[in-house]
Structure formats: structure tokens, C-alpha cells
Amino acid sequence: MAKPEANPNDERLHAMRHSLAHIMASAIQRLWPETKFGVGPVVENGFYYDIDNSDYKISEEDLLRIEKAMKKIVAADEPFERFEMPVDEAITWAKKYEQPYKLELLNDLKRSGTTVAKELDASELGLEAGKGSKIEDVSFYRNGDFTDLCRGPHVESTGKVGAFKLMRISGAYWRGDEKNPQMQRIYGVAFATEKELRQHLAMLEEAKKRDHRKLGEDLKLFFISDSVGAGLPLLMPRGETIKNELMKYMRAKEEARGYQYVATPVLTQSKLYERSGHASYYLENMYATKSDEEGNVFYLKPMNCPHHHMIYEKMVESYRDLPLRLSEHAGVYRYELSGTLTGLIRMRGPITQNDSHIYVTQNQVEAEFVDVLELFKEVYDETGVKDYWFRLSLPDFSKEKYAGQKKQWEWAGEIIRKSLKVTNSPFVEELDEAAFYGPKVDVQIKNVLGNEDSIATVQLDIVVPGRMNLTYVDAEGNKQHPYVIHKSIMGAFERFMAFLLEQTAGRLPVWLAPEQIRLVTVNQEKKTVEFAEKIAERAKELDLRLTIDDSNESVGKKIRNAELMKIPYIVVIGEKEIESGELLPRVRKDLEVSENHDPHTIEEFLKTIANDAKSRVSKTSL
């Protein structure tokens, strides 16, 4: 349970990948001599290079051409030569060869440290990130007729780079700033051996099958309709069943810990967001609706915090009322850029948030934070979320978006750090990831494609209670502002469902399975169907989700259909079962705990599954 780190023994592989970035740049320079080059670093599983061709846009069809040219360079086995020159000389070089991006980097280097915005650039150029030391000489690498400003290291020659494949091409803003020109980024994957490359490509194919969007289609869970709009998914009965089970589960968990559920409107006047301060940060991402006769503008709520704060004001007068834990499963709407929308993971609405706000005194902050972190772990254990890690997201004070006083932020960060340590939570720290009103802990996982994603968050708000003038009276009779812990364990239920689907490849645990049992009749005779219906009735009494397939198909076909829907238990019903009154269930492979294939009485079978579902066990106890 930790952030997967790059293996430090992989220096050789790192050099291979970095060398491939240069080889790709060489190939591109030979094909399109006017190309301006940005940076070309090593990334997970491979490398990329950012390039800018004003007269020709490279498309995916060109990748094969570039690959071919690269293979030629590899075959030529050109040596990589390293040499150094003074910065000023390098600047002359960049001017001569009309490489404006390299020139910009060199100018930054000359000024050193002060304007190197991204660590990426720094490591690329041989700067230690964060150090402001002046640079006298810079290093270059040359292979064949291609020379590049680079810190290295590289392999000895272009023949020693292992197996690679160019994957895709995308836009990328120069130095990650959307105000800068957009360059083309070409990605490749690379491994030491052909075999490892093939394995990686096979893994990507496998991951595609687990994509929650594909499972959503195959398992009839949800879809997105052009008529409704981008980012506005429609959940079908099976999808809604999963979501509802998750919501019931979380509500029971939270109520057991003293959270109280509330309900707030989806439509709200702008003045609430002006009071909370959200308006100045997020107005652009809020959906405005028709204004009323008095000219008040209403918004679809993008978050619940200010609404809960209103409830706080109504409920809390004294420190004796704290902590107050409010919770809501609320659908919010956020305008997200069209290019960012991704199935249930990034949508515009309704994003059903598992949202809580805990109002505490200063002395209660740490204990409450620890309690929240423990609840996180409990829920993830029980729902089977694995391989997650925590990220302590701190402000970057060189930016202006963080409100309040630096001292307060440092205190808040330290309390969270302490809570993480007390609960033995593995975590990394990152700057410039905090909310505008306080530092937070994000729960990070890797999705099927190996990208990092946040599934949940808990934030310590040190700003908004003061801004909204939320108060309580302390033991000495003085007015105080409370602290607010914003927490969301499952994030949005839709998104959490998507993660579970990808992690389980659609084989959800029994308690979450939209259909838990399917009865397959051998024939369509009356007594067979009636027998199945009798079982179905009992299942309903036990709150089990069971369906009967008595369609006019072969038994083999009906079993296949049920298997494809990843239904946990399939039971064939025919003469044998009617006579014995016993069932021999076909148990989904991932659920089997032993080689127990004995028949069960109907009551025994149904009750066991009902108990498993109720206690939310992940394996069958049949």
C-alpha cells in the first residue's frame, strides 16, 4: 500500500529511454528539418518529445515513418558523444540553429533556478530542482548529425536501446502553460527486451477490456446519450443498483459514527457563493439557470459546503454542540471542459457526492481527523479497494490562490501530517495541490491504464468559517470560528463504482452485484417454471436479487449469457432439482473459497448468500 516508485536499479533502462527520445528527435529532424524541439524526458514505461512544426502537423499515420527512421538510426549504432560548452556559447548555438525553445531554456539556465518553472525542465537540463545555483557550462549530447542540450546520461550508442514502439501523439502546451503555444507531444514505450515490450502491450489490451465504459456497455449499467449531453450519464437499473448499495453502505457506516444526514437544494442563489467565497474561484465552472422576476441568478450547486454551513449556523450556538457531523448524498453539477470528460470518472452531473462536513473546535481537529482516516481504511478494506496511498496536498505560496495566513496553513499541514503518522498511513507530500481554503489529504490509486487518480479527499478548512463568519461560543464565553473538515470517502458514488468495476473487471462482490443469482431452466415446462418462481419468491423475501431465464434457448447458451453478465451464482433448474429439492450452484470463479461442490437445500443456499450479502463478504461461504 504505497505509491509505486521507480526502481532505482533501472538506471540502465532510464538511459535507454532517454536515448530513444534523442533518437526519435534525430529521426524527426531528418524527416522535417524545420522542427523546433522542446523537451524530451523519460516517463513511466517510456519517453516523449515535444516538438513544434509550423508548416506540418504530424499525425498518427506518421508514427510508422518515424519509427522506421528510428530503426535506421538504431541499426547505424551511432555513438552518443557528450561535450560541454559555456552557457553563452550554447545560446549562440540555439540562435544559429533556430531553436527558440532551447534558447528559452538556456536563458533560464543562465539566470539559473529563478525562472525554471517545472522540475521537469530542471532535471532535463542538469539543474538540481529547487537549487538556485548559477550554471557556468551546459552539457550536450550528439549522435550522428543530431545535437541536443541534455544532462544525460545516455547509453553508449544508438544500437543499445532495447525494444520500443511509438504509441500516440497529443497536444501539449510549452512548459505546461495554456497561454504558451501548443506543441505536439509524441509518446513511445520502451523496454530492455522485446518480450517485456510485448507484455506491456498485452497488458494495455487487457486493460481496455476492464475499462468501466466498456463494462458499462457490456453489463448494461449506464450510457451517455447525445440528446442528453456530454458528461451526463444515464444509469440503467443495474447501474443504479450498484450505486444505491454503495450509498446504503456509506450511510450506515457514517450514521454509526455520529454523522447526521441532511438534504439541501440543487438550485441556489448566487449570493450564497459570494458569501462563501466560492464565486470568485469557481463561477466559470457553475451552471447558471434562469433568473427569477426579481433578477436573482440561480446556479446548479457545484458543491455542498456552503449549504451545510447554513445548517451549521442554524444548529450550533455553543462549543457543547461540537463536533457537528453533517452528511449528504447530493447530486452536484460542474461544468467540466469537454476534453476532460471520461465516462463516470469525470462527468458534469449529477455527480452524487458522498459529502460530509465536520465542524470542530481547534482542540478537536486532530482526533476527528484521525477518526476520519480510520474510517477511510475501514471502508476501503471492506469494499476491496487495494493499492491506494495518501497524498498530503499542500499549498505553494509562490501562487496567489491560497487564502488566509501562512502560519495557519503550516499549523493545519502539521496536524494532518501528524494524523497520517498516528494512523500509520503511507503518504507522499505535494505542493500546489491544496484546496484554496486549506490543505488536504487525497486518496490516490492507479487506474487500469496505470495513470494516477484521486478517489477521495479529506480537507481541513481554515478559511471559510471566518469568511462566512460561522461562530460558536467557547467555554469562556468568547465567540470562535470552528474548523471544518470536508470529507468524502467514496468521492462521488458514480466514480467509485467505476473504480470498483475496473479493479474487479466487472466481477463485483455479491453484495454489490446488480444480479446475484440467475436460475436457468432446462426446459419451459410449467412445473419447471413454477419451481423456479417458488425459489424466486423466497429470494425476494431475503432481499436477494434473483432472476429466472426460462427463455427458449439451450442450457449452454443461457449459462453463457449469465457468465458474460458476471453473475455470481448460476443455478440450473430441471427435473433433478424438482425431485431432490436441492440445488447445485455454479459459483463465479473469483468467489470460490474451497472445492465445495455439494448440493444445498434451497433454504440453505439462499440464506447463505443473503448472509454473505448482508455482511458484505467478498468470498462465498457456500
Added chain:
RNA sequence: GCCACCUUAGCUCAGUUGGCUAGAGCGCCGCUUUCGUAAAGCGGAGGUCCGGGGUUCGAAUCCCCGAGGUGGCUCCA
């Protein structure tokens, strides 16, 4: 929003350099069959080739505009 690519039946996809009435498998409907643990047989229906405009004797195919999707970038309360 930006860059590249994609969009043909409910789903997955064919459709040669522009040229017969746009095809297949699965699914769906009907009939036959009444079946024992991953696909029974036969027949049928089903299309605004994403939308709009243009080029052409002729457009699913070429060009322009728009929408939606995919992968990234930027953003993420």
C-alpha cells in the same frame, strides 16, 4: 477549451483508386425444437452511413463548418 484521430443497424465491425438495391456476426422478432452447465436450426425485420453545407454525371468515400467520442495537454471546489 486546445492538439491528433475516430463516428456505417441495438452492439462489434467490413465496405478496394468516388460507381449496381450499403454488408457480416451477435442481439431482436417469428417458427421449429423442450434441451443438464460458455453459442440448437430455419426465416424475418432493422440504416438520416453523426448533422449541415459544398465539389462531382455520381459521395458512406473528397473539401468546409458543427456535434459527439478516444488519447493527451490545461483544469479539477
